Amino acid sequence: MEERIKRNEFLKSLGLKGAALLAVYCGASACQADAGVTPASNVDFSLDISSLAVGKYVVNSQVVVARVSSTSYVAVSQVCPHENLLALTFNGTNFYCGQHGASFTTSGSALSVTSKSLTVYKTALTGTSLRVYS
């Protein structure tokens, strides 16, 4: 979890943004942008989110977990509903797909490129442990 945040910040410090940033991730075989991915329907895991700063996100089990404020977290499927690609991230304000530029509110509603909403999962915070479940 911590490694992804640091790598992302490092790449941004190099001036890489959007598609260029995603291309770097994909080059390391971390990208799984295969067509036809279906959002998971049976999600249930917990994360230690004590080091997750506001505006940052982590990906676990194809779920993007974002800290959207000091007290709230949002968990959505990493599958972008535009073409069902596993490519969703969080840009600090909205969920974003680097494949074709679709963006979504923190409640999962589409803002651009597609009219389809994200699959949003439930969250429950206990101390520094965030449970994400469907």
Ligand code: FES
């Ligand atoms: S697959 Fe995400 S914008 Fe097209």
